[in-house]
Structure formats: structure tokens, C-alpha cells
Amino acid sequence: MQNLDWKNLGFAFLPTNGHVQSDFADGKWGPLQFKQEAYIPMHVAANCLHYGQACFEGLKAFTTKGGKAVLFRPDRNADRLRASADRICMEAPSEELFIAACRMVCDRNRDFIPPYGTGASFYLRPLLIGTEPTIGIKPSATYSFIVMATPVGPYYKDGFSPVEAVVLEDFDRAAPKGTGRAKMAGNYAASLKPGLVAKKMGYPIVLFTDPRENLYVDEFGTSNFIGITADGQYKTPESSSILQSITNESLQVLATDLGLKVSRTPIRLSGLDQFTEVGACGTAAVITPVHAIQYRDRKFTFGDKAKAGQTLTRLYQGLQAIQYGETADKHGWLVNV
Numbered sequence: 001m002q003n004l005d006w007k008n009l010g011f012a013f014l015p016t017n018g019h020v021q022s023d024f025a026d027g028k029w030g031p032l033q034f035k036q037e038a039y040i041p042m043h044v045a046a047n048c049l050h051y052g053q054a055c056f057e058g059l060k061a062f063t064t065k066g067g068k069a070v071l072f073r074p075d076r077n078a079d080r081l082r083a084s085a086d087r088i089c090m091e092a093p094s095e096e097l098f099i100a101a102c103r104m105v106c107d108r109n110r111d112f113i114p115p116y117g118t119g120a121s122f123y124l125r126p127l128l129i130g131t132e133p134t135i136g137i138k139p140s141a142t143y144s145f146i147v148m149a150t151p152v153g154p155y156y157k158d159g160f161s162p163v164e165a166v167v168l169e170d171f172d173r174a175a176p177k178g179t180g181r182a183k184m185a186g187n188y189a190a191s192l193k194p195g196l197v198a199k200k201m202g203y204p205i206v207l208f209t210d211p212r213e214n215l216y217v218d219e220f221g222t223s224n225f226i227g228i229t230a231d232g233q234y235k236t237p238e239s240s241s242i243l244q245s246i247t248n249e250s251l252q253v254l255a256t257d258l259g260l261k262v263s264r265t266p267i268r269l270s271g272l273d274q275f276t277e278v279g280a281c282g283t284a285a286v287i288t289p290v291h292a293i294q295y296r297d298r299k300f301t302f303g304d305k306a307k308a309g310q311t312l313t314r315l316y317q318g319l320q321a322i323q324y325g326e327t328a329d330k331h332g333w334l335v336n337v
């Protein structure tokens with residue numbers, strides 16, 4: 001075990017023993033290799049550098065209460081990477097290769113997987129890039145599939161604290177029939193400017209609206225929107241331009257288990273006042289409670305500024321308890337590594 005200050009790690013890259021890589025050439029994926037060198041040699045004309053054939057994933061491994069290392073739903077990330085790759089005409093690893101690479105990166109970096117009880121986890125970042133030198137624009141014929149990983153600290157060092165979000169109508173994250181559903185690198189480049197503008201205005205997160213009419217809620221910069229109504233409904237936007245969050249999908253199952261009515265439905269910005277709790281959900285933090293959303297000159301508020309609402313807290317704790325093996329994994333979401 002590495003001697004790291006697990007409880008005080010941030011969300012930043014910390015060097016580990018290495019990453020795992022498989023290369024695609026001549027119509028097939030090569031063997032998985034473990035690489036200690038963090039730099040990858042690449043042709044200056046590689047497609048990913050110029051034309052953006054690059055997509056990725058994010059998932060975590062945890063050490064459970066029983067001392068086992070587990071991955072949370074890697075099959076869902078494999079599926080999503082394949083869907084992202086399809087949208088931008090890339091070859092993608094099979095689910096089997098994806099999971100084997102995730103297992104290998106955990107196995108070779110076992111001493112970097114944070115111990116139980118520290119709140120820290122091992123963040124895996126699968127990456128798929130087009131490597132063929134391309135000048136005329138076309139899909140690459142060669143690819144690299146990489147899984148790097150790094151230990152990350154607990155997202156909430158000072159407790160599960162609510163934030164305030166802003167709707168910026170001058171920016172869209174995605175186009176109506178564009179690539180918003182794909183976890184491709186370019187989408188994140190497009191979100192940098194609005195993210196910076198929001199921070200300057202004093203808001204840590206941006207709520208993007210549907211790119212066709214700018215009338216409906218889409219998602220936050222790096223997380224899905226979930227809202228809880230006073231009568232116990234869990235609502236999340238139905239939209240063709242948002243990423244299909246695996247955390248959201250899992251929370252919907254837990255919400256149903258808790259007796260909440262779950263619906264995926266278009267949510268009008270003007271109807272945000274139906275919610276008593278709002279959260280931003282994703283792998284990094286599970287749920288970030290949102291206590292207010294500034295939309296034009298109107299501020300919608302949800303519950304207590306200082307404390308997350310009861311339903312979101314139960315969902316947050318429920319999902320974490322599964323991830324840390326503190327409760328039965330009755331939906332079969334954990335994979336031993």
C-alpha cells in the first residue's frame with residue numbers, strides 16, 4: 001500500500017505504476033499491454049489531434065468494507081464508450097476487452113487503490129483515440145484504447161454541501177442532433193468557456209438548456225439533472241442531447257426501491273419551482289445538491305442552503321453504501337477486481 005494522505009487527495013492526476021493499452025490495426029485489437037511510461041508517442045498528423053476522434057469514460061473502483069476491490073458497473077461504461085465511438089465513426093473495444101483492461105489497471109496498481117474508510121476511490125479513465133495520420137478528413141484506420149487510473153479523494157471533504165447553479169443562455173453545450181449523447185472530448189472543450197464565465201459570476205456549475213429552444217433543462221456541465229417534487233417524484237430530463245449518466249440510471253433504480261415515482265420527462269425551466277430538491281449527479285461526486293438555480297432574473301431555490309434535502313441524502317447514502325460494500329449489492333452492480 002502506498003503511503004498517501006488518502007483523506008486529503010484532490011481530484012487530480014497522481015502518477016501511478018502505469019496504464020493499460022491495446023492498439024487497433026489491420027482490423028483487429030492487439031493484446032493488452034501494461035505501460036509504465038506515461039507519455040505516448042504519436043504521429044503529428046494523428047486524427048485525434050486534428051479532427052477530434054477522441055472519446056472517453058470515467059468510472060471508479062472502491063475498496064469495500066470487506067476489503068475487496070470492486071468496480072462499479074463497468075459494463076455500462078463499456079456500452080457507453082461503444083455508443084460514443086459509433087457516433088464519431090471509431091472502432092471500439094468489446095465489453096470483454098474493456099473490462100479486462102479495467103481489471104488489469106486495477107491489478108497492476110493495487111497499491112494505489114485507496115483503503116476502505118478514507119472516502120477516497122480509484123478513478124479509472126478509459127480513453128479511445130484515432131491515431132492514423134490523416135490530412136483529408138476521414139475516420140482513422142488505427143486506434144489506441146488506453147485505461148489510465150489515479151487515486152482521488154473524497155469529493156466532499158467538508159460534508160455534502162449544496163451549490164448554486166446558473167443558466168447561461170449565450171452558450172449551448174451540444175447541438176440538437178449533434179454529439180451531446182457521446183462522451184467525446186470536443187464536448188468538454190465546448191463547455192470550458194461557459195464554465196469559466198459562470199465561475200467569474202460566482203457559480204460553480206452551469207445548467208445547460210436544450211439546444212433547440214433553450215426552454216427546457218438539459219444537464220449540468222459534467223452531471224445530469226435530477227429533481228425531487230414535494231409529492232415524492234424523481235424527475236430527470238428526457239432529451240436527445242445529454243449524456244446518459246450511469247449514476248442517474250443507478251439512482252433511478254434506488255429511487256424506485258424507495259417507493260418514489262421515477263420519470264424521464266422534458267422539464268421546462270419555467271417549471272423548476274415544482275422541485276423541493278435538485279441534484280447534479282455523476283461518478284465524481286454521486287450527487288451534488290443544488291440549492292438554487294439562477295435563470296434570467298429569477299432565482300429558483302430548493303430547500304435548505306446549508307444542508308442537502310432528505311431524499312437526495314438517502315439516495316446518495318444508498319448508492320455509496322453499495323459501492324463500499326456496506327449493504328447488499330442486490331442489483332449486481334459490483335465487479336470484483
Ligand SMILES: Cc1ncc(COP(=O)(O)O)c(C=O)c1O
Pocket residue numbers: 058219220221222223224243244245246247248281282283284
Ligand atoms: C456531461 C456529463 N453528464 C453527465 C455525467 C455523469 O455521468 P456518469 O454518472 O456516468 O458519471 C458526466 C460525467 O461523466 C458528464 O460529463
